Amino acid sequence: MALDNADIAAVLSRIAVFSELAGENPFKARAFSSVARAIEKHPERVEDLAAQGRLREIHGVGKSIEEVVADLLVTGRSGLLEDLMGRFPAGIQDLLSVSGMGPKRVKAVHENLGVSTIGELEYACRENRLVALDGFGEKTQANILKAIEFRKRSQDSRLFSDALSIGEDLVALAVKSGHFRHVQIAGSLRRGKSSFKDIDILAILAPGTGTDGARDFLASLSDPDGIIGAGDTKVSIHRMGLQVDFRMVSAGSHASALQHFTGSREHNTLLRSRAKARGLKMNEYGIFRDDGTDIACPDEEAVYRAVGLGWIPPELREADGEMEAAEAGTLPVLVEAGDLRGMVHVHTDWSDGTRSVEEMARECRKRGFSWMCLSDHSRTASYAGGLDAERLVEQAEEVKALNRKLSPFRIFHGVESDILADGSLDYPDGVLDGLDFVIGSIHSKLTMGKEEATKRLLSAIANPRLTVLGHASGRLLLAREGYPFDEAAVLDALEAHGTVLEHNCNPHRLDPDWSLLRRAARRGIPISIDPDAHDPEGLDDMRFGLTMARKAWCTPERIFNCMEVEEADAYFRKRREAFGTS
DNA sequence: GCCGTTTTCGGCCCGACTGTTTTCAGTCG
Numbered sequence A: 001m002a003l004d005n006a007d008i009a010a011v012l013s014r015i016a017v018f019s020e021l022a023g024e025n026p027f028k029a030r031a032f033s034s035v036a037r038a039i040e041k042h043p044e045r046v047e048d049l050a051a052q053g054r055l056r057e058i059h060g061v062g063k064s065i066e067e068v069v070a071d072l073l074v075t076g077r078s079g080l081l082e083d084l085m086g087r088f089p090a091g092i093q094d095l096l097s098v099s100g101m102g103p104k105r106v107k108a109v110h111e112n113l114g115v116s117t118i119g120e121l122e123y124a125c126r127e128n129r130l131v132a133l134d135g136f137g138e139k140t141q142a143n144i145l146k147a148i149e150f151r152k153r154s155q156d157s158r159l160f161s162d163a164l165s166i167g168e169d170l171v172a173l174a175v176k177s178g179h180f181r182h183v184q185i186a187g188s189l190r191r192g193k194s195s196f197k198d199i200d201i202l203a204i205l206a207p208g209t210g211t212d213g214a215r216d217f218l219a220s221l222s223d224p225d226g227i228i229g230a231g232d233t234k235v236s237i238h239r240m241g242l243q244v245d246f247r248m249v250s251a252g253s254h255a256s257a258l259q260h261f262t263g264s265r266e267h268n269t270l271l272r273s274r275a276k277a278r279g280l281k282m283n284e285y286g287i288f289r290d291d292g293t294d295i296a297c298p299d300e301e302a303v304y305r306a307v308g309l310g311w312i313p314p315e316l317r318e319a320d321g322e323m324e325a326a327e328a329g330t331l332p333v334l335v336e337a338g339d340l341r342g343m344v345h346v347h348t349d350w351s352d353g354t355r356s357v358e359e360m361a362r363e364c365r366k367r368g369f370s371w372m373c374l375s376d377h378s379r380t381a382s383y384a385g386g387l388d389a390e391r392l393v394e395q396a397e398e399v400k401a402l403n404r405k406l407s408p409f410r411i412f413h414g415v416e417s418d419i420l421a422d423g424s425l426d427y428p429d430g431v432l433d434g435l436d437f438v439i440g441s442i443h444s445k446l447t448m449g450k451e452e453a454t455k456r457l458l459s460a461i462a463n464p465r466l467t468v469l470g471h472a473s474g475r476l477l478l479a480r481e482g483y484p485f486d487e488a489a490v491l492d493a494l495e496a497h498g499t500v501l502e503h504n505c506n507p508h509r510l511d512p513d514w515s516l517l518r519r520a521a522r523r524g525i526p527i528s529i530d531p532d533a534h535d536p537e538g539l540d541d542m543r544f545g546l547t548m549a550r551k552a553w554c555t556p557e558r559i560f561n562c563m564e565v566e567e568a569d570a571y572f573r574k575r576r577e578a579f580g581t582s
Numbered sequence B: 001g002c003c004g005t006t007t008t009c010g011g012c013c014c015g016a017c018t019g020t021t022t023t024c025a026g027t028c029g
Helices: A005-021 A026-041 A046-051 A063-075 A079-085 A092-097 A103-113 A118-126 A138-153 A160-177 A187-191 A211-219 A251-262 A265-277 A300-306 A322-328 A357-366 A389-406 A450-462 A487-497 A514-522 A542-551 A565-578
Strands: A180-186 A198-205 A227-230 A234-239 A242-249 A281-283 A286-288 A342-346 A371-377 A410-418 A437-441 A500-504 A527-530
Touching: A005 A026, A005 A063, A005 A079, A005 A092, A005 A103, A026 A063, A046 A063, A063 A079, A092 A103, A092 A118, A103 A118, A118 A138, A160 A180, A160 A187, A160 A198, A160 A211, A160 A242, A160 A542, A180 A187, A180 A251, A187 A198, A187 A251, A198 A211, A198 A251, A211 A227, A211 A234, A211 A242, A242 A251, A251 A265, A251 A281, A251 A286, A251 A300, A265 A281, A265 A322, A342 A357, A342 A500, A342 A527, A357 A371, A357 A389, A371 A389, A371 A437, A389 A410, A410 A565, A450 A487, A487 A514, A500 A514, A500 A542, A514 A527, A514 A542, A527 A542
Parallel strands: A198 A242, A342 A371, A371 A410, A410 A437, A500 A527
Antiparallel strands: A180 A198, A227 A234, A234 A242, A281 A286
């Protein structure tokens, strides 16, 4: 029974959810869900750890959870989970996804009204039956109904690009209002993520400003009927269908509030435990000693320093080893925009791009890049105007001429070759041998099973002419899952063949996910941050990929396109020499 | 259920907001 870490984590999370529903000790549920998170992120296969008797090495795994995992690995099932789930009708956990419905209320509507689906809950609200329950009233019922309706009409999440544009727009409006001294994006939008359910914005009140006016102003930014709550320090609204939480604090709490509202929750929990162990209390207003006096924190550096840590970049605040690294002084110096030299994976009007090679090259140069990897589509991608072998040769001539014209800027000539169903590339070897590099991507037959997809990827990676593996998972965020594949086998192959792994920065893709990127980078597989641009605006998507690379703990040394042009040239030459065509 | 610069038992981060309540429970982040 092969189970990967995600499968095991999913079972433990369900145990946590159903334990809460069953009204068990809430700390028990927390124990299961924190181990679920740890397993999901764990670099080693839990199945291997179990085989070596090393499960207890995972923080939070004790006797009981070890047994649950062992049970799961042997039988593929969990007796504990089945017992818990047996007490409730199927699908009841959906009720928890309605904002305002937590375990207690789900339990109450289920036990007293027989409600077990969102549809039944909506009906019960309309029949005015919730008000009869203890602890429920008119307003609670109305709010639950509103939350159900919101859930029905809104897409649950937004892309990075959408969330950022809504957030930046709100920051600009709030700054302009004059109510605030500073307005700043916090939360997961500051930490970086591939999709967003809400955004957090920190607003520091201007001197002498009253909270009433500030609160009313922020509430006025809401969609019609979109105010979720508005108090003295917190205003929550829906803006363009996305939940936005504003937090207002005075200037003295700026640094603590920024740290607090940036999160993640798990990171903050660890940080506050740490503070507590040092006799300090930490909250969004400051850091306090036992006697109530506070430690002055002019900036986030001071906040971390107060608990004996160096400053941790927001992207790393996921409770995944950053605290230990900060304590040991081994935090990585993360890649920055200024470290990037090459723009890899650029399309032009030779295939489905909108601009000429020269225009795209000049746009790259304008953005401070010194080289570009031109990669139009290959012949099988006829829907995208893919190039046949003759056109590819013509394009090579144009690239040669442009390289003379634009020197010292350098265009490397390659192609984004479809990886065909059997894993082969889209041209005969002789054609590929004339190129500087080849990006291989899967664009067709996306519904393969795990075994078939893995075989297809492995066969492409084993081809020495493949330089870069493009958008490896095939996912489209909020739209398409991507095909399943054996991650460990693919990473092994990339490592063995010295193949570059692309991180595709298109906000619809952000592929592969930063968590996989981190595992790849940890093995020393070079990562290329690629815009997959079809026009100049597409080049600016690099900012999203850069954030993901930072979340993956990447230093410039890990990033392929941080190489200088001479190094990149030498790299491509060496790759080609390996199969004797330089 | 887990764990130990406070500990093998007693805690487990901390606060805002809302609504149903006269002092707090539930939910959320």
